[in-house]
Amino acid sequence: MSAINEIDVNALNDTIDAVRANPKLGQVTFAIDGSWQGGCRLDAQTAALTQGGERDEKRSAQYTMSSDEPSALLGTDTAVSPGEYLLQALAGCYTVTIATLAAARGIELDSVRLELEGDVDLRGFLGIAPSIRPGLDQVRVHVHAEAPGATREQLEELIALVERRSPIRDTLANPISVVTTLA
Template identity: 25%
Template sequence: MSETKPLTAAELRAIQAPIKEKYKADPASAIVTLSSSGTLSSTSIACKLSTGAAVKEAKERVAGLHPAAGGPDAAISGELCSGDLLLEALVACAGVTLKAVATALQIPLLDATVKADGDLDFRGTLGIDRNAPVGFKEIRLQFECDFEGDVTEERTSKLLALTERYCVVLQTISQKPNISSTMKRK
């Protein structure tokens, strides 16, 4: 990824102006669904995340503006928005937790895919509508599992409940921890 000169405030406003007008005229177009998925390792307690080719080839993980907020196409820039990264963290943590819980409960999990989809309303992020949320309106976490032998519904329900309970990222975003922010000059 090559370095370019930083955008000026005027350049950023010029990029975002048509996007904001579009969202004002058509509020539904401001709602974007982000997705992340991962597959569980069959040999270890690990989750392999699926990412786009540009991100895989990037030398470092770079967070940037989502294209719906005026950022570059991630397939070209390799940049991910923080919402993409949040969903990746959720998928990774939920996948590792699922595998660990299945191992601890001796549930023969052969294969699993974890997917998270989240809806963002960019009118909130761009300050267009004060009533539109900044952040995800909804996140859907899905597990598709293949088990060896006959695993009862009761055992899979327990697996899901314990995975939800012990997934650090899921619990962090659902429990809304106290957060403080500071800013220091360098």
């Protein structure tokens, strides 16, 4: 087994080959089930993962997550806020993408640290100013990467590639369809 950045490069290449040969394997659906706990609180758990049309029930209820809002935003500050989860999702995806793409390029990382910030104008959420979006206006990601065997140019190329290949960044940066139904 050849591993770089704790990524099994052989398994990565096998996955690339498998999805190339059978694109259906590249179709993945993540899911969670959540229940309101009163106020601004939600408890959720992972649901089945579906890949290539096959459900994998092993992830059902395997992980739990809670969310709340800070006191200043009408919550009771008992858990991470949805906005912070969004930043965490991007940071987690960037980490996966950086480590994987670096491994594929033979770049050994000593460390990666991410600082993220996101701005929201509450006037949109509160309905005070309908012309203002209720969502985040901008997200800033500062990547600190240590890779002694790589040049600054190689790291800049890596981060540019991460910006193009991160699924969560792509989801945030480009319009997607969000379908909401009352069950």
